[in-house]
Amino acid sequence: MNTSKTIAFPENKDLPSFVTFPIPNGLEHSTKLWLKFLAKDISQDGLLMFLGDVTMDTDYFIIDIVNQTIRLRYNLGGGEFALSSERLNNIYDIYDLLVQRHGANATMQVNNMTHVKKTTTSKFEDLNFNSNSELRLGWVNGQPQFVGCILSLEINDPENMKKCWRKKQSQFSKLSKRVEVLGTKALSGRGVTGCPPHDLCPLDPCGSEGHCDITATFFQCRCSQNFSGKFCSEKKSSCLSSPCLHNASCADVEGSFLCSCPIGWSGNKCEKQITISDPSFNGTMTSWMIFDPVTLRRRTEVKVQIKPMSQTGLIFYVHNDNDGNNCDFLSIYLQENYIFLQFSLGYNDITILKHPLFVHNHQWHKISAGRIRNLGHLKVSNLDHYYDDNDITIKSTDQSGMFALDVTSSIYLGGYPNMGMMVGNLPSVGFTGCVRKFEVNDLKFDLDYYWGERSPEVNSYDVTIHTASNVITAIASHHGKDHDAVSIVNARLLVVMTMAYVLPCLGLTTMSVFVIGDGRGIIVMS
Incomplete structure (x- = not known):
């Protein structure tokens, strides 16, 4: 059972009701909030929320009711931007408002109405607060008072978000946890009370998955078995x-679950045992490998062979995940069929190297990339064909004046769990294709049995000797192939199977499988 903390704003023309709270951290460049409210009369103008200095001499962020619409106004220092919702027809109703801002751009949605957007270019992109700035609900001098009830106000809390992330981030969904403002300690206020429960329960604040109970001073939502939360709007975890299985991690995904399998296991529930060699990545945020950190401070040397299946994708990435103000990183990636090395040693100065060799899909290439102190180098070779640009090494010097790469993260190969939160101007997709012979600073990583984690979408395309039942069942059932011959030889079962088998990391291969009765198998590739 969930007790609701609510704030009612009675009408008082002489002394308008209001309440103030501290401004949550990290809202300067990106702001996302969820507001649930009930207006006594939606046709009556009123201030819902004010963020900034009440004198309005500096930047501000305002949500109010005007002419029976919800309006967002914000000023980042270069003039006011504004957008308004559709007209609200239900005079007495509960409204859910979602507002999102990134830089000078913003979107707003009320209930299930159409999103309204404000897209613009401005040299001013941050909300700058001063010592007098506050978060105020209900009323501010010079604005009409809101009369009604605010049921919930949640604001994103991008804790530990790097400054370089905030400047780059463009996807609101990547912001971190939500903070319920009404559950924090108020700074000041006047004339506010709790919302009368007998006014709210008839309006069904608990939705279709909850029942509203009236008590003497508040209402409570009793949620159905599969839902929880203040208003029974949060579906319980499928995990x-x-x-x-097998100690895999579990994550909720659109009403279902996603298992991140440990090495050697695959399937929806990590129930299938597999062997990995020359792993193949599918380019999504669920396709990557992670390895223990390696000391890269003075020298970084990455060697890897790739066989791409698409023209763009992240190959290698490390960054600093301990210091929120440290934006050092190093990455190797494929962009429009060319290999890039990108790194930063400090002060957000980024060095970018592009190799001139065109990288062909479905062909193996060898990459050698890295830096010694502030000098970066990049060499790419096509292993299947010779081109004039093979074996050319290009170099470039970082101009920040720094010489050390201060990274603390694990090593990511083939992708990253949260592509939108990477430092640098990197691709938003992971690598699609095959990888082999991976080493960092002369440390060779065994891609068959490495000691890191593996995302659930890394597939293996190696061919190994398995037991008879595993080989025949797996290959024949998956590809719908019939056995070419089944015969009895000396009372022992002999199965011969020949097929054209497409292995993305090996190419088109003819395979014959011979199995004898005791379960031993022989695989012949040609």
């Missing part, structure tokens, strides 16, 4: 039943 509560521990569906993922």
